[in-house]
Amino acid sequence: MxxxxxxxxxxxxxxxxxxxxxxxxxxxxxxxxxxxxxxxxxxxxxxxxxxxxxxxxxxxxxxxxxxxxxxxxxxxxxxxxxxxxxxxxxxxxxxxxxxxxxxxxxxxxxxxxxxxxxxxxxxxxxxxxxxxxxxxxxYKESEKAEGVALLSKFNSSQYDGNGNIREYIMGVLELGAKLNSLDFGISKKVMVAHILNTLPPSFSQMTVSYNTHKESWTPDELISNCVQEEERLCREKGKSVNFVQKEKQGHQQKGKKKQPYLGLKGVCKRKRLRLLRSLVLPILKDLPTQNLNLFSATSVRKMDT
Structure with missing residues (x-):
C-alpha cells in the first residue's frame, strides 16, 4: 500500500x-x-x-x-x-x-x-x-461422521400421526438439505417419495392418488396436500366419535328397565309390606322348625292385605 x-x-x-x-x-x-x-x-x-x-x-x-x-x-x-x-x-x-x-x-x-x-x-x-x-x-472429517448420522436419521424418519404433519415434512426436508450440503445428492423427487412412504396407513388414499399421477409433486405441493388430508381425517374422526357416543347413549336408554308407576296407594302398600316383614322375620327365627309352615310367604302377603 x-x-x-x-x-x-x-x-x-x-x-x-x-x-x-x-x-x-x-x-x-x-x-x-x-x-x-x-x-x-x-x-x-x-x-x-x-x-x-x-x-x-x-x-x-x-x-x-x-x-x-x-x-x-x-x-x-x-x-x-x-x-x-x-x-x-x-x-x-x-x-x-x-x-x-x-x-x-x-x-x-x-x-x-x-x-x-x-x-x-x-x-x-x-x-x-x-x-x-x-x-x-x-473439520472435514467430522463432517463425514455428521453425514452418516444425518443419513441414518433421514432413513429412520416415520410419522406416527401425532403432532403437526407440516412440521414433520419440513423437518425431513431440512435433513435432506443438510445431506445435500454434504454432497449426498438427494433429489426433491426422492425426498417426496420417501416422505410419502413414512406416512401412516390413514394417508393411503393420498399415496395412491400420487402414484396414479404421472407428474410428481414438489415439496410445497406435498405439504399442501398432506395438510388438507390431515384436516379431512380430523373432521371424519370427529364425526365418528359423535356417532359412537350417540349410539352408546341409545343402547343405555334401551337397556334400562322402567319402574312401573304404582300410584299413591301402591307406594303405601309397599311400605306396609316392608314394615311387616321387618317385624315378622325376627320372630320366625326364634320359632321351632315345625311351626314355620304357618308363616309362609303367602301368609305374610295375606296378613299384609
Whole structure:
C-alpha cells in the first residue's frame, strides 16, 4: 500500500482538543475516523459461541449471518478488487477501501470467536476467504461422521400421526438439505417419495392418488396436500366419535328397565309390606322348625292385605 500522500495529525498535541473544523464536511471527516477505528459491532457479532471441537457448522452459520448484519461480509462475497490509489476513480478507491476494511475486520471477528487451542492450530491467512477455508479443512472429517448420522436419521424418519404433519415434512426436508450440503445428492423427487412412504396407513388414499399421477409433486405441493388430508381425517374422526357416543347413549336408554308407576296407594302398600316383614322375620327365627309352615310367604302377603 502507498501512504506517501497521507498526512498524519496527532490530535492529542492540541491542548484544547479542538481542530477548528465545523459544519457538514467536518462531521463527515469525524464519522469516517470513528467508523474506521471504532467500528460499532452489533451485539450478535460479539456474542458468537466460540469455535471448539464440535460446533463448526453452527459457528460458521453464526459468523456469516453476523458479518452480513454488520455489513462486513463483502470480502466473503466478492473477490478483492484491484488497487486504485493512483489511477482509479473515487468510486473505485472507495470500493477498494470498503473491501479492505471488511477483510480486516472479518478476520478479527473470526479470530476473536475461537478458543485459544483452535486459533493456534490454524495458519494465518491474508484474506478472510482463505482463512475460512483453512478452518473448514480442519473439520472435514467430522463432517463425514455428521453425514452418516444425518443419513441414518433421514432413513429412520416415520410419522406416527401425532403432532403437526407440516412440521414433520419440513423437518425431513431440512435433513435432506443438510445431506445435500454434504454432497449426498438427494433429489426433491426422492425426498417426496420417501416422505410419502413414512406416512401412516390413514394417508393411503393420498399415496395412491400420487402414484396414479404421472407428474410428481414438489415439496410445497406435498405439504399442501398432506395438510388438507390431515384436516379431512380430523373432521371424519370427529364425526365418528359423535356417532359412537350417540349410539352408546341409545343402547343405555334401551337397556334400562322402567319402574312401573304404582300410584299413591301402591307406594303405601309397599311400605306396609316392608314394615311387616321387618317385624315378622325376627320372630320366625326364634320359632321351632315345625311351626314355620304357618308363616309362609303367602301368609305374610295375606296378613299384609
Amino acid at each position: 502507498v501512504y506517501d500522500e497521507i498526512t498524519y495529525v496527532k490530535l492529542l498535541l492540541n491542548p484544547e482538543r479542538y481542530t477548528g473544523y465545523a459544519g457538514p464536511s467536518a462531521r463527515r471527516i469525524w464519522d469516517a475516523v470513528y467508523s474506521e477505528n471504532c467500528p460499532n459491532f452489533p451485539s450478535n457479532v460479539l456474542s458468537i459461541e466460540p469455535l471448539c471441537g464440535s460446533n463448526f457448522k453452527k459457528w460458521k452459520e453464526d459468523i456469516i449471518i453476523s458479518l452480513g448484519l454488520a455489513d462486513l461480509d463483502i470480502a466473503l462475497r466478492t473477490p478483492k478488487p484491484e488497487s486504485a490509489h493512483t489511477t482509479g476513480t473515487n468510486q473505485q478507491r472507495a470500493a477498494y477501501k470498503k473491501w479492505e476494511r471488511s477483510n480486516r475486520l472479518s478476520l478479527l471477528v473470526m479470530k476473536r470467536s475461537m478458543t485459544e487451542a483452535v486459533r493456534g492450530s490454524i495458519e494465518d491467512c491474508e484474506y478472510v476467504v482463505d482463512y475460512l477455508d483453512a478452518i473448514g479443512k480442519k
